[in-house]
Amino acid sequence: MTQVSLKALATVVLAVASIGSTLAQDSKIADELAKYREALADGNPADLFEVKGEGLWLEKRGPKNASLEQCDLGQGPGKLEGAYASLPKYFKDTNKVMDVESRLVHCMMTLQGFTLAEATKQWYSKPGKDSDIEALVTFIGAKSNGMKIKVPATHPEEAKMAKMGEYIFYRRSGPQDFSCSICHGQEGKRIRLQELGNLTTQEGAGFAMKTWPSYRVSQGTVWTMQRRLIDCMRQARWPEPNYLADSIIALETYLQKTATGTVMETPGIKR
Amino acid sequence: MNNQRRNVLKTGSGAALLSVLAAAGIITPGMALADWNKAAFDAKSMADTLKAMGAGAPADSKDVQVTGPDIAENGAVVPVGVATSLPNVTMVAILIEKNPNALAASFTLPEGTEANIQTRVKMGQTSNIYALVKSDGKFFMATKEIKVTLGGCGG
Amino acid sequence: MGNPMKIRAANKDGVTEIKALISHEMETGQRKDAAGAVVPAWFITELTAKLGDKIVLAAEFGPSVSKNPYLAFKFKGGAKGDKVVVSWKDNKGDSRTDEAVIN
Numbered sequence: 001m002t003q004v005s006l007k008a009l010a011t012v013v014l015a016v017a018s019i020g021s022t023l024a025q026d027s028k029i030a031d032e033l034a035k036y037r038e039a040l041a042d043g044n045p046a047d048l049f050e051v052k053g054e055g056l057w058l059e060k061r062g063p064k065n066a067s068l069e070q071c072d073l074g075q076g077p078g079k080l081e082g083a084y085a086s087l088p089k090y091f092k093d094t095n096k097v098m099d100v101e102s103r104l105v106h107c108m109m110t111l112q113g114f115t116l117a118e119a120t121k122q123w124y125s126k127p128g129k130d131s132d133i134e135a136l137v138t139f140i141g142a143k144s145n146g147m148k149i150k151v152p153a154t155h156p157e158e159a160k161m162a163k164m165g166e167y168i169f170y171r172r173s174g175p176q177d178f179s180c181s182i183c184h185g186q187e188g189k190r191i192r193l194q195e196l197g198n199l200t201t202q203e204g205a206g207f208a209m210k211t212w213p214s215y216r217v218s219q220g221t222v223w224t225m226q227r228r229l230i231d232c233m234r235q236a237r238w239p240e241p242n243y244l245a246d247s248i249i250a251l252e253t254y255l256q257k258t259a260t261g262t263v264m265e266t267p268g269i270k271r
Numbered sequence: 272m273n274n275q276r277r278n279v280l281k282t283g284s285g286a287a288l289l290s291v292l293a294a295a296g297i298i299t300p301g302m303a304l305a306d307w308n309k310a311a312f313d314a315k316s317m318a319d320t321l322k323a324m325g326a327g328a329p330a331d332s333k334d335v336q337v338t339g340p341d342i343a344e345n346g347a348v349v350p351v352g353v354a355t356s357l358p359n360v361t362m363v364a365i366l367i368e369k370n371p372n373a374l375a376a377s378f379t380l381p382e383g384t385e386a387n388i389q390t391r392v393k394m395g396q397t398s399n400i401y402a403l404v405k406s407d408g409k410f411f412m413a414t415k416e417i418k419v420t421l422g423g424c425g426g
Numbered sequence: 427m428g429n430p431m432k433i434r435a436a437n438k439d440g441v442t443e444i445k446a447l448i449s450h451e452m453e454t455g456q457r458k459d460a461a462g463a464v465v466p467a468w469f470i471t472e473l474t475a476k477l478g479d480k481i482v483l484a485a486e487f488g489p490s491v492s493k494n495p496y497l498a499f500k501f502k503g504g505a506k507g508d509k510v511v512v513s514w515k516d517n518k519g520d521s522r523t524d525e526a527v528i529n
């Protein structure tokens with residue numbers, strides 16, 4: 001931590017200390033943070049990604065010079081409405097449970113003729129290097145805005161993935177002997193000013209899952225759920241899984257299953 | 272911790288930063304910007320910025336409003352608004368006292384455009400934000416403190 | 427050049443409100459890349475919004491305007507179906523123009 005951040009933190013701590021009771025502090029800060037988030041919601045830069053993603057979806061690209069319009073994300077070829085809200089799910093053609101990103105990459109490979117390496121090379125953006133996947137997933141996600149998350153995981157393969165996800169969620173691992181559930185398995189926890197959702201309940205998992213993909217102010221770009229979860233692993237000091245790893249899809253299946261019934265509000269925006 | 276956040280933090284590191292700015296080429300001679308008020312954007316302090324804008328020492332006015340959150344969760348994007356009920360407003364500007372260069376943005380308002388603008392700025396640290404307004408040829412100002420916090424993980 | 431802007435323009439009771447999102451890095455010139463080299467400043471310096479030939483807003487930005495800038499403002503006039511044109515140029519000489527129809 002740098003001096004500056006400590007100073008900023010100290011300022012907040014001082015401000016907090018002068019307010020009075022813990023409860024009053026919490027609600028005052030929560031109100032102010034809510035105001036901040038509300039001010040960002042209108043004019044979410046993720047909208048720029050959505051516009052770009054739509055263009056990429058329709059554009060003929062790759063060795064096969066084809067668009068993604070025939071991509072089947074689980075609702076039938078080219079049917080995007082509600083697709084994001086119903087993923088991950090089992091696909092017969094690949095005999096795998098796939099999330100939105102693995103299915104999108106599958107379409108880029110089968111329809112457009114890209115190799116896996118080509119399709120996933122820039123799976124997240126770096127300053128000055130845009131990611132097509134971020135834009136496409138934002139576009140696909142937006143087609144589920146206002147729809148209910150629906151991942152009942154009733155197919156045996158889906159049920160298996162949900163179970164694996166749950167196992168990973170509770171499994172303590174890594175040099176810190178850390179698990180997802182340590183931070184995200186109880187009510188009323190926070191890390192500094194960020195409230196930590198309880199992802200084991202429908203309300204908590206729903207609140208977490210409904211706003212993805214999300215524009216991350218701190219990164220100046222949209223994060224997909226793959227990136228979110230892979231980065232969670234990194235922050236928990238676990239070895240980072242590869243992009244599109246089954247362990248990430250398993251966690252997504254578990255979280256989406258828990259969140260099922262929650263109305264999507266996507267794209268989101270976060271600090 | 273990621274690079275970008277670390278660098279947002281760095282904007283607060285004062286004098287060391289100025290040399291970085293120069294090295295980074297913000298102040299390059301090659302920038303062909305006919306209208307851009309280079310002197311005002313290059314100025315460091317509030318006083319120098321106001322001088323470069325020809326604003327001198329503006330009077331505080333209750334008729335000028337700076338809007339923004341009391342606390343910003345991230346300094347990289349801080350929503351700020353400027354509004355005033357003063358007549359014949361031809362210019363509004365947003366200044367951030369503790370940024371390396373105080374001036375963030377200025378707006379020329381032709382007749383018919385309301386003196387009510389919202390945008391988003393970067394803040395290196397907790398600071399006063401100033402709204403500068405030119406009304407009937409005179410400058411007026413208002414201020415608000417915005418605290419910048421640095422969150423934990425997640426989101 | 428650059429990616430498209432997203433411009434919303436709505437007229438209500440004779441006043442047009444513009445909300446524009448602009449795709450731009452707005453690099454401050456203070457950030458270092460992974461190799462430790464300073465990333466050069468790259469930011470929008472000037473932006474104008476026009477209704478027909480009439481300028482309704484002229485803005486000057488410094489590098490402390492946020493990445494992917496957002497701008498909202500209002501002006502008297504404009505009617506449903508009229509075109510609003512927003513243009514910017516940056517310190518590298520790049521520029522872009524997009525338009526929106528008032529609804």
